[in-house]
Structures are given as structure tokens and as C-alpha cells.
Amino acid sequence: MPKTRVSPARGSLSRDDMARRVAQDIPEGAYVNLGIGLPTKVADFLPADREIILHTENGMLGMGRAAVGDEIDPDLLNAGKIPVTEQPGASYFHHADSFGMMRGGHLDICVLGAFQVSTSGDLANWHTGAEDAIPAVGGAMDLAIGARQVFVIMELFTRDGQCKLVEHCSYPLTGIGCVETLYTDYAVFDVGPDGPAVRELFGDTTLEQLEELTGLHLRSA
Amino acid sequence: MIDKIAEDVAAAVQDVHDGATVMIGGFGTAGQPVELIDALLEQGARDLTVVNNNAGNGTTGLAALLDAGRVRKIICSFPRQVDSQIFDGLYRSGKLELELVPQGTLAERIRAGGAGIAGFFTPTGFGTMLAEGKETRAFHGRDYVFEEALLADFALIKAHRGDRLGNLIYRKTARNFGPLMASAATTAIAQVNMVVAVGDLDPEAIVTPGIFVQRVVEIGGRLPPATEGQ
Numbered sequence: 001m002p003k004t005r006v007s008p009a010r011g012s013l014s015r016d017d018m019a020r021r022v023a024q025d026i027p028e029g030a031y032v033n034l035g036i037g038l039p040t041k042v043a044d045f046l047p048a049d050r051e052i053i054l055h056t057e058n059g060m061l062g063m064g065r066a067a068v069g070d071e072i073d074p075d076l077l078n079a080g081k082i083p084v085t086e087q088p089g090a091s092y093f094h095h096a097d098s099f100g101m102m103r104g105g106h107l108d109i110c111v112l113g114a115f116q117v118s119t120s121g122d123l124a125n126w127h128t129g130a131e132d133a134i135p136a137v138g139g140a141m142d143l144a145i146g147a148r149q150v151f152v153i154m155e156l157f158t159r160d161g162q163c164k165l166v167e168h169c170s171y172p173l174t175g176i177g178c179v180e181t182l183y184t185d186y187a188v189f190d191v192g193p194d195g196p197a198v199r200e201l202f203g204d205t206t207l208e209q210l211e212e213l214t215g216l217h218l219r220s221a
Numbered sequence: 222m223i224d225k226i227a228e229d230v231a232a233a234v235q236d237v238h239d240g241a242t243v244m245i246g247g248f249g250t251a252g253q254p255v256e257l258i259d260a261l262l263e264q265g266a267r268d269l270t271v272v273n274n275n276a277g278n279g280t281t282g283l284a285a286l287l288d289a290g291r292v293r294k295i296i297c298s299f300p301r302q303v304d305s306q307i308f309d310g311l312y313r314s315g316k317l318e319l320e321l322v323p324q325g326t327l328a329e330r331i332r333a334g335g336a337g338i339a340g341f342f343t344p345t346g347f348g349t350m351l352a353e354g355k356e357t358r359a360f361h362g363r364d365y366v367f368e369e370a371l372l373a374d375f376a377l378i379k380a381h382r383g384d385r386l387g388n389l390i391y392r393k394t395a396r397n398f399g400p401l402m403a404s405a406a407t408t409a410i411a412q413v414n415m416v417v418a419v420g421d422l423d424p425e426a427i428v429t430p431g432i433f434v435q436r437v438v439e440i441g442g443r444l445p446p447a448t449e450g451q
Contacts, residue, residue, distance in 0.1 A: 057324065058248045059394050074250060075395040081249040092393055094400045094428075095248075095274075096332040099325025103345060127350070134309055135321050136301035141346045142325035176348040 009157050011185030012203025020045040022111055022153050022183050026052055030108040031101075033057060033143060036080040038153050039111040053087075055107055057139040059098045062090030079139065099139070102146025110147035112140070114154045114179075116169045119196040119216060121179040123152065124171035137174075144175030156184035156214070163214045165189065165196065186210060190221050197221035225387045225431070226416060227438040230260035233410045237266040237375055244272040244331065244371075244402040245283060246378035249302075252395035254379040254412045255282045256440050261377065267291045272331070272373060274324065274398060276300035276308035287311055294318035296371070298327050323351060326368050328401055333370035335404025335433070340369040376406030380429070383413035384420075387434030388427045396428065403433040410436040 013021065019041035026032055026042070028050040034040050043065070046052050054063040056078045063078060064085035072083040101107050114125040126140040127133065144150060157163055165182060181199075182189040187210060188200040198207055199221040211218050227233035234257060237243065243261070247253030262285055269292050276297050277284030284307040286292060295317060300308050311317040322330065323345050333341055342365035346352045356367040378399040381392040389411055391399055403409040411429075416439045 056394070058251070059397050073393065075252070075393040077249060077251045077394050081251075086393075092391075092396055095324070095328035095397050096401050099328050103325060103343065132313070134301040134312060135319075136299045137321055137323050137351065138299040139324040141323040141349060141351065145344045145347070146325070173349045 009159060009161050011156060011187075011205065013185040015041065016045075018153055018183055018185055021188065022151055023047065025151070025181070026050070026109060028052070031055055031061070031106065033102070033107055033110040033147065035110065035112040035140075035143065037113045039113055040080065042111050042153070055098075055101065056084070057095075057098050057102070057143070059093050059095060060086070060090060061093075062087040064090075099142050099146070102139075102142050105146070105148055107147045109149045109151060110143045111151045111153055112143060114152045114164065115171045116164050116166050117152050117154070117179050117182050117191060118166055118169050119191055121177045121192045122169050123150070123174045123179050124169040125152075126174045127172045129172045140174050144178045149181070150179050151181045151183060152179050153183045156186045163216075165191075165214060165216065167216070186213075189218075195219075224385045225435060225437050226385050227410070227436045230256050230412065230438055230440070231263065233257065233412075233436050233438045234260045234264050234375075234377070236408075237261060237264060239266055240268045241266060241374040242270040242272065242372070244373040244376040244378075244398070244406055246273075246376070246397065246399045246402050247283075248274050248394065248397040249278060250282075251393075252379050252391070252397045252399055253282055254377045257377040257379075257410060257412050257438070258282045258286055262286050262289055262291070265291075268293045270294045270296065272296045272327075272371060272402075274298050274327065275302060276305055276319075278302060279304045280307065284308070287317065290316070292317060294320065296320040296322060296327070298322055298324035321351060327371075328398065330368055330371040331398065331401040331405045334372040335401060338370055340367055342367055371405060373402070373406040374408065376402040376409040378402050378409065378411050380411045380413045382415050382417050382422060383411055383434070383437040384417055384422055384431070385437070386419055387411070387429075387431030387437055388422050389413065389429040389431075389434060389437075390422060390426060391428055400429045400433075403429050408435045409433055410438070412438050412440045414440060
């Protein structure tokens with residue numbers, strides 16, 4: 001029996017820690033799109049010694065931090081419609097060019113949140129499928145299949161303890177087999193055709209405990 | 222002499238007919254041609270099909286047009302927002318038809334329309350609900366979905382500067398759908414913060430060449446308030 005009781009709802013990394021962990025894996029020179037919500041936090045932890053260019057799908061490369069005070073310009077928003085700043089060397093372009101950058105494979109990495117990720121790398125992050133839900137997709141499907149590498153950052157369990165890494169997504173799909181790496185509060189997983197592999201475990205959780213919690217057969221990467 | 226300058230927003234939208242398809246620029250409030258939308262509301266055309274990334278924010282602009290019952294159908298990527306209560310109510314009561322399109326597919330359908338391309342195969346959305354009923358085909362081992370071009374009778378867009386020839390430049394992320402919609406509409410109407418003399422815009426920097434624009438109307442430099450959330 002494990003010495004420490006493992007909470008089924010929360011792993012040892014905080015949301016900031018998760019964002020910091022993703023940021024470590026973004027290399028010098030990368031063109032990166034950070035999705036709305038938790039992925040946006042990754043920007044706060046990008047190593048200062050790396051030149052990383054942020055893309056926002058509403059039409060900008062070289063996006064800077066959130067704007068404050070007099071910097072706020074209603075014509076300069078990010079994809080979450082939050083006012084942002086521009087970095088030296090920034091550029092603006094229309095939506096067809098912006099999504100061409102993704103679809104055309106020019107964007108190196110995108111970091112997305114998710115409702116569910118399947119062990120084969122399917123992504124569900126746009127719609128719960130609930131009858132009264134108003135569907136809204138935005139750029140989620142374009143990002144999912146467009147970037148060369150798709151990272152997902154999410155808590156491994158829902159608040160009521162449901163595992164979000166699943167054999168098959170029950171929510172409507174955003175993209176098939178598109179996720180490469182999954183960063184959670186318990187572990188970092190490789191997902192894809194070879195199934196789930198644990199690349200890194202956080203805190204005291206063991207691989208066996210994680211298998212028990214997730215109900216999945218896991219191997220070490 | 223070519224002169225595309227309209228006297229005011231009322232004159233600019235006077236011939237929008239009932240049943241027209243109207244593309245409206247903007248990503249949230251950035252680039253949303255609020256004064257042209259207000260003029261369209263005043264003008265009274267109804268049974269419209271509107272193409273926009275969103276489905277209105279708050280109670281003004283596009284949201285007001287929806288609230289007045291002028292829109293039959295909206296083609297957009299992201300209707301649900303923290304302040305989209307007017308759309309939400311109409312959609313839930315079945316009074317507004319929604320065609321939901323992934324954002325990049327929406328942009329490309331408009332670009333294709335303006336460029337004389339009937340449709341295209343895109344990997345976006347393959348295997349999802351939004352590809353149901355659409356033709357698919359594999360190319361080089363990857364699966365694609367066929368999407369048709371979008372055209373419109375009118376486009377209402379917002380630019381930063383324009384001249385009497387219809388040449389336009391934009392400002393920052395307010396560019397978004399403007400250049401695409403201008404090319405895809407029979408009558409593209411641009412509201413600009415300032416009309417400048419022919420020759421004042423650097424030819425190397427013009428984003429939308431005047432051939433795509435039929436009317437230009439000066440509004441002044443007022444910027445809309447930013448909205449937060451999706």
C-alpha cells in the first residue's frame with residue numbers, strides 16, 4: 001500500500017508549475033501559439049535567454065505581454081480579446097495568412113487546453129456536446145492540426161475525479177491523433193500511435209499509483 | 222474621376238437589400254465597423270445572412286442588429302462569449318440559424334471567394350462534427366475535408382486610412398478579416414478613421430488595393446472599448 005494517500009483530483013504541480021514545465025520544453029527560435037486559459041500562462045515562464053516568437057491567430061507575430069494602463073489599445077488584442085503589447089520585430093497580417101501559418105506547418109508548437117486527450121493523441125477541447133451548450137469552435141481545430149507539435153496542458157482529473165486522459169474521447173473531437181505531449185499536474189505523457197508513455201512523474205506518485213488512478217496501462221518513456 | 226467616398230454611413234449602406242448576405246469585419250471589437258452596422262440597423266434591411274467571426278458583443282453593433290430581428294442566419298466561428306447574451310437567447314429560441322465554421326476555414330472560404338476559387342480541401346476539422354456530410358479525400362496519406370468558398374453581396378469593414386480610390390491600410394490586429402471580406406463582396410464598404418489624399422498612402426504599404434473596395438466613408442479617430450473574454 002502506498003504510504004501517502006494520493007488525491008484523485010489533484011497532483012503535486014500547481015497550475016503555475018505546470019506552465020513553467022511546459023515553458024522549459026519550448027526551444028530557442030520557436031514560433032509558438034499559446035491557447036486561451038492555462039496555456040496563456042506559459043508565456044510568463046519562457047526562459048529569458050531564449051528568443052521565442054509568439055503567434056496570436058487574430059493576426060500577429062511577436063506578441064508581447066498583456067497591456068496595462070496607457071498601453072491598452074483596442075486595436076491590439078490577443079486571441080482571447082485581451083489587450084496586449086507588441087515586441088520589436090512584430091508583424092501584423094490578415095486571418096487567412098494567420099491560419100495559413102498554422103495549416104501550412106510553419107508554426108513550431110501550439111499549447112492547448114483540453115477537456116479530454118486520448119491515449120492515441122485525439123483531442124477534445126471545443127464542445128461538451130451537451131444539448132443546451134452553444135457550440136463555439138474558434139481556431140481550436142485549426143491549431144490542433146496545424147502546428148508541427150501540439151502540447152496539451154491540463155489537470156489530469158476533473159474536479160469530480162474523472163480522468164481526462166482516456167482510451168477514447170467521449171466529448172466531440174477537435175482533431176484526430178494530433179497531440180504529441182500532455183503536461184499534467186501528475187506527470188508528462190507522450191501520447192500517439194504507441195499509446196501513453198510517462199516521460200516524467202511529479203512528486204511522490206509512482207507509475208503503479210498513476211496506473212491505478214487513471215485506469216490505463218502506462219509505460220515509462 | 223474615380224471617387225468612392227460616400228457622404229456618410231447612411232449613404233454608404235442605402236442599397237443593402239432584404240435577404241442580402243453581408244460580411245462584417247472584426248474580431249470581437251477590434252476592426253468591428255460599428256458605425257456601418259448602426260447605419261444598417263437604421264436602414265432597416267432584414268432577413269440578412271451575416272458572416273462574422275463572432276456573433277455580437279454586449280448590446281451594440283452586431284448584437285443590436287441581431288436583437289432587432291434583422292438577421293436570419295449567421296455564419297461564424299465563435300458565437301459564445303461572455304457578453305453574447307443576445308445571440309444566445311435567439312439561438313436557444315430557434316430564431317437564428319447558425320452555421321459554425323472553424324476560424325481558419327472561415328477565413329480561407331472568404332479568401333477563396335474573393336480569389337475565384339470555388340472550394341478547397343483542408344485538413345482542419347477532419348473526423349469532427351463540423352465535417353459531417355462533407356466530401357473528404359486523402360492526399361499523400363493525409364485526410365482532407367472539402368469546403369466551399371463564401372461570397373457576399375456586401376462587406377462592411379473597418380480600416381485605419383483610405384483614399385478616394387479605395388486603397389486601405391489597417392491598424393494592428395484590427396486588420397483581421399477586412400482584406401479578405403473586401404475581396405469577397407460585390408460591394409465592399411470600408412469605414413475609415415481618416416480619408417487621405419490619393420498618393421498619401423505609401424504604395425508599398427497598401428494592404429487592400431482599391432480594386433476590392435467600392436465605397437469609403439470617414440468616421441473619425443474614435444476607437445471602440447476593448448472587450449475581454451472570448
